[in-house]
Amino acid sequence: MSTKHSKAAEEFQANKGLAAWHDETLWMVRAKRDKMSKQLPEWEHLRDMACAIKMYSNSHLDQLLTEFEKNAQANGAHVYWAKDATEYCSIVYNILKGHNVKHFIKSKSMLAEECGLNEFLEEKGVEVVESDLGERILQLMHKKPSHIVMPAIHIKKEEIGELFVREMNTEPGNNDQTYLTHAARKNLRHKFIEAEAAMTGANFAVASTGECVVCTNEGNADMGTSQPKLQITAFGMEKIVPDRDSLGVFTRLLARSGTGQPITTYTSHYRKPRPGGELHIIIVDNGRSRILAEQDHIKTLNCLRCGACMNTCPVYRRSGGYSYTYFIPGPIGINLGMLKAPLHYYDNVSACSLCHSCQNVCPAKVDLADQIYRWRQKLDSLGVASSAKKTMSGGMKFLMERPELFNFALKNAPIVNAMPRWMLYNSLNDWGKEHEMPRFAKESFNDMWKKNKVK
Amino acid sequence: MSSREDILQSIRRNTRVRYEKPDYAPLEEEATRYPDLEARFKEIMTQVGGQAVTLKKGDDINQVIKSLYPEARRIASTVDEVTTSDGKKLAITCATFHPDDVETPGELDGTDLAIIDGRIGVGENGAVWIQQDVEQRAIYFISEALVILLDRRNLVSNMHEAYKRIDTGEYGYGVFISGPSKTADIEQALVMGAHGARSVTVILV
Numbered sequence: 001m002s003t004k005h006s007k008a009a010e011e012f013q014a015n016k017g018l019a020a021w022h023d024e025t026l027w028m029v030r031a032k033r034d035k036m037s038k039q040l041p042e043w044e045h046l047r048d049m050a051c052a053i054k055m056y057s058n059s060h061l062d063q064l065l066t067e068f069e070k071n072a073q074a075n076g077a078h079v080y081w082a083k084d085a086t087e088y089c090s091i092v093y094n095i096l097k098g099h100n101v102k103h104f105i106k107s108k109s110m111l112a113e114e115c116g117l118n119e120f121l122e123e124k125g126v127e128v129v130e131s132d133l134g135e136r137i138l139q140l141m142h143k144k145p146s147h148i149v150m151p152a153i154h155i156k157k158e159e160i161g162e163l164f165v166r167e168m169n170t171e172p173g174n175n176d177q178t179y180l181t182h183a184a185r186k187n188l189r190h191k192f193i194e195a196e197a198a199m200t201g202a203n204f205a206v207a208s209t210g211e212c213v214v215c216t217n218e219g220n221a222d223m224g225t226s227q228p229k230l231q232i233t234a235f236g237m238e239k240i241v242p243d244r245d246s247l248g249v250f251t252r253l254l255a256r257s258g259t260g261q262p263i264t265t266y267t268s269h270y271r272k273p274r275p276g277g278e279l280h281i282i283i284v285d286n287g288r289s290r291i292l293a294e295q296d297h298i299k300t301l302n303c304l305r306c307g308a309c310m311n312t313c314p315v316y317r318r319s320g321g322y323s324y325t326y327f328i329p330g331p332i333g334i335n336l337g338m339l340k341a342p343l344h345y346y347d348n349v350s351a352c353s354l355c356h357s358c359q360n361v362c363p364a365k366v367d368l369a370d371q372i373y374r375w376r377q378k379l380d381s382l383g384v385a386s387s388a389k390k391t392m393s394g395g396m397k398f399l400m401e402r403p404e405l406f407n408f409a410l411k412n413a414p415i416v417n418a419m420p421r422w423m424l425y426n427s428l429n430d431w432g433k434e435h436e437m438p439r440f441a442k443e444s445f446n447d448m449w450k451k452n453k454v455k
Numbered sequence: 456m457s458s459r460e461d462i463l464q465s466i467r468r469n470t471r472v473r474y475e476k477p478d479y480a481p482l483e484e485e486a487t488r489y490p491d492l493e494a495r496f497k498e499i500m501t502q503v504g505g506q507a508v509t510l511k512k513g514d515d516i517n518q519v520i521k522s523l524y525p526e527a528r529r530i531a532s533t534v535d536e537v538t539t540s541d542g543k544k545l546a547i548t549c550a551t552f553h554p555d556d557v558e559t560p561g562e563l564d565g566t567d568l569a570i571i572d573g574r575i576g577v578g579e580n581g582a583v584w585i586q587q588d589v590e591q592r593a594i595y596f597i598s599e600a601l602v603i604l605l606d607r608r609n610l611v612s613n614m615h616e617a618y619k620r621i622d623t624g625e626y627g628y629g630v631f632i633s634g635p636s637k638t639a640d641i642e643q644a645l646v647m648g649a650h651g652a653r654s655v656t657v658i659l660v
Contacts, residue, residue, distance in 0.1 A: 025643050040579075042485045052477035059473045062466045075627055081459040133649055134640035150640065157642050177644035185650060192650075193561035211623065219596050219636040219651025226593035227560050237462075245479050248615035251631075252579070262499065262580035263614075263633050266651070272627025275590055285462045292469035 002430075003386075004347040009319035022154065023317040029150075030311045032260025033361065040252075050253055051365035053246045054302035057238075058292070064207040064240045065283060071210025075272045077279040082234075085115035088284045092117060092199070092232060095280050096126055099230055101196040107214070107221035108132040109201030110148055110305055111236050111284060113327055129191045131220035133184055140167050146321025148328055149258050149307035154320055188220075198224030200270075202235035203304070204250060205283075208243040211271035212281065215254060215264040222268055229277030233270060236284050238301040250304065253363035258306035291339055296374050300335050302364035309358035309368055315351045324348050331358035331368040338375050346384045349375045413440040479615070488612040489578045493659065496610055499581040503634030504647055505655035507581075509607065510539065516658070517549040520570065520602055523656055527567035527600065533589045534572050537604050539660045553589070560593035569598035573605035573657065575620050578612045582631035583657060586624045595630065600654040603632070607659040 013019050037043045057064055069079045082088035088111075096104060104126050112118065118128045118139075130139045134152035137160055138145060145151030152160075161175035168187045170180065192198075200221045202212040212233045214221045225231045241247065255261040273279035291301055310316045310330030321329035326337030326345045334352065337345030349372055358368040379385040399406050416424070417439050425432040448454050489495035493509065500507040508523075510516060516537065521527075532550030539545060547570055557563055571594070573583040583603050585595055595601070611617050623629040636651030647653050 029643075040487055042482060042487065045482050045485060049477060049479065049482050052474070055474040056476045059470055061470070062463050065466075066463070081457070081462050083458045083461055087458060131650070132640070133638045137640065150643070152640055153643070157644075160641055177641040178646045180641055181638055181646040181649060185648060188650065189564060193564060209623075211627075217636070218638050218649035220649070222596045222630065223593075223650045226591070226596060237466075242476065244618045244621070245483075245615070248613070248618040249479070249482070251614050259639075262503065263577075263582050263631065265503070265633050265636055267582065267631040267633075269623055269629045270627075271623045271629075274592075274628075275626070283462075285465065289462060289465035289469055292466065293471065295471060 003350045004325055005319065005323050005351040008323035009315075009351075012320040012323055013318070018154070018156065019318065019320070022320060025153070026311045026317045029260055030308075030361070033257055033308060033311065036256040036260050036262065040256075046249060046253055047363055047365055049249050050304075050363055051299075051302060053241065053249060054238075054364050055299075057240050057242060058298070058301045061237055061240065061289070061292070064242060065237060067207040068205055068210055068240060069283070071208065072281055073210070075210050075279075077210065077273060077281050080280065080282045082282055082284045082286070084286050088115050088234060088282060088286065089117050089120040091282050092234070093121060093124055093126070095230075095232055096121070096197055099197060101126065101230070103127055103129070103191070103195045104197050104199065105129045105131050105191055105195040105224045105228075106199045107201070107216060107224055108135050108151070109199070109234065110328065111201050111234055112199075113145065114236075115284070115286065129188070129195070131188055131192070131224055132216070132218060133181060136184060136188065137163065144322075144327065146329065147307060147310055148305055154322070192223045192227045195224065195228050197228050197230040197232065199232040199234070200225060202233055202239050203254065204247060205235050205240045205281075206242075206244060206247065207240055209271060211269050213247060214268045214270065215251070215266065216268075217259075217261075217265045219266050222266055225270065226274075229274050230280075231270070231273065231277065232280045232282070234282035234284055236286065237288050238303075254304055254306050257304075257308040257361065257363040287340060294339065297335065297339055297371055299366045300332065300339060300371070302366050303332050303336075303362075304364050305332075306363060308361045308363065309366075312357045312361050314353060314355060314357070319351065324351060331372065332366065335366075335368060335371045335375070342375070342378075342382055343384065346375075346379060346382065349379065407446070410444045410446065414442055416440055483615040486613045486615050487579060492578045492610045492612065493607055495578040496576055496581065496657075496659075499578065500634065500657060503581040504637060504645075505581065505634035505657065507657040507659060509659045512541070516545045516660070517547065519658065520549050520568075523602065524568050524600055524654075529566050530568045530570065531563070531566050531594050531598065532570040533594065534570055534604055537572075537660055538606075540606060540608050545660075554591045554594035555589050557591065560591045560597070563591060563593050563597045566594065566598040568600045568602060569594045569652075570602045570604065571595060573603040574609060575617050576605050576610045576657065576659075577614060577617045577631070578610060579614065580633055582614075582617070582633040584617060584621045585630050585632055586622060587626035587628040588624070590626075592626070592628060595632070596636075596651040598652055599648075601632070601652040601656070603655065603657045605657050605659055610659075
């Protein structure tokens with residue numbers, strides 16, 4: 001029954017210390033989120049509203065995106081539409097080429113990860129510098145993010161210390177977080193200043209004003225876009241919101257849900273190009289318009305990319321972001337992967353205990369666990385259901401349809417209790433891995449009921 | 456056919472149910488309000504890693520700034536004069552330059568302190584709305600420390616109220632800043648001063 005996820009999770013668990021730290025640290029972030037949410041009596045109303053606004057926006061994308069385009073153009077921005085990843089990467093490259101850009105600084109963008117922008121540009125000779133500290137660390141390590149908000153959550157400070165000795169001339173052995181962060185601050189200052197263009201993603205694009213809103217804690221999006229005069233901002237089209245009043249709802253939820261802060265340090269509103277500068281905005285589809293037709297999965301488009309579903313997920317916390325085969329891990333990643341290419345990413349749907357915690361913390365009420373359940377129902381029709389599980393279900397069906405056989409089996413089940421350990425805990429029994437099997441009761445509930453023992 | 460048309464057509468073809476736009480008003484009315492906004496704002500500023508101080512009657516504002524940042528040598532200000540809530544005009548004289556005096560924004564690197572104008576302060580989260588009012592907006596981020604001057608009558612409780620009162624002005628840019636720049640990207644240890652200001656003080660006037 002092993003999936004790619006369960007095998008990778010086993011590797012993650014091999015380092016017990018790191019695995020325990022990962023679990024506890026993310027749970028701490030979840031606890032911070034709870035504390036924040038409980039300070040607002042209107043919290044559940046906020047979540048309902050965020051969901052309702054997203055359902056409205058995503059069912060009026062044609063109107064809102066053209067309204068956004070009209071307003072952004074009136075503000076002096078150039079607006080582009082990209083059908084897919086290649087078109088998005090090409091638009092970015094052509095803008096950079098047209099301005100002879102050699103140094104390019106970026107703030108964190110999940111869309112860029114989704115579309116492989118950095119690889120595309122580097123192949124063409126453009127130096128891309130990630131400016132978010134976590135992303136920069138991973139870029140220098142040639143690694144991928146393992147969490148969408150805390151990308152380097154799986155890396156220990158000792159590794160970062162060693163990396164910075166090589167890359168930033170820091171003192172060997174000094175792995176103090178403050179020291180390392182400030183070394184990166186100094187190092188990246190030069191990168192910001194020498195860049196000829198800066199790029200950001202967007203957390204929200206406001207139709208009524210044509211502005212893009214970016215939320216960061218580090219201030220890296222603003223450091224970038226306030227140095228070079230050429231700014232590129234790209235967003236997946238479900239980032240559109242109708243108006244500024246809707247931002248009142250989303251900005252109250254985003255950081256509280258994601259990191260347990262009352263708001264991100266910077267919530268930046270980019271409406272016009274800088275004086276004498278240029279602002280290029282790219283609206284990206286890359287499969288999103290197709291999701292609109294999937295009624296069972298349409299709420300994935302509500303996602304704010306806050307990461308709360310990962311922080312709370314008992315599977316994610318214990319298996320790490322790299323155990324998933326899609327670039328976005330955790331509950332939302334399981335679903336987005338299935339919508340992208342089910343035959344490629346179906347391994348991830350097993351990475352869920354259906355505890356529904358993700359669904360209960362999601363600020364925009366994406367029905368994450370319900371969707372995973374629906375995907376599991378479809379695995380057989382996709383031809384990828386696990387054969388072991390199918391055999392087991394077949395056996396259970398046979399048993400359930402024959403009450404005499406079922407009762408006979410039930411009566412004799414306690415025999416298992418007396419079996420030697422090696423017969424129960426072996427490679428044939430996945431249920432016996434990493435945990436103790438429950439003991440069968442001497443008397444079944446059925447028997448107890450008949451004897452009137454159940455009050 | 457252009458990608459724009461392709462995408463719009465794909466959206467129209469795949470959109471099934473059109474949901475109505477919700478009414479925000481009941482939520483906005485229900486939203487948490489703080490009876491003592493000034494006290495709440497000061498408390499939350501501490502929580503987000505900054506501080507807020509109230510300028511008392513008769514205080515010399517330049518003296519207050521100097522005592523907060525005694526080491527600052529290179530001081531930029533976007534504000535010439537601030538009007539207190541009781542109508543008094545106070546000149547900002549402790550600055551050593553104006554951010555638009557430089558040729559390129561890179562030259563602002565090494566600014567010890569920037570004194571800037573806050574338009575709206577938010578009680579629920581310590582965010583202060585900065586509407587760009589100089590050409591080099593880099594000054595809001597590149598300085599080692601920020602002093603934000605804010606009229607205490609411009610405090611609101613929550614983001615719903617704040618969004619009704621903000622504007623991006625002629626430069627078409629504005630930002631909510633809530634405390635100093637921060638990161639927890641190395642083992643979740645909170646560090647102030649990732650890229651932007653390491654220290655933020657709001658002076659309520």
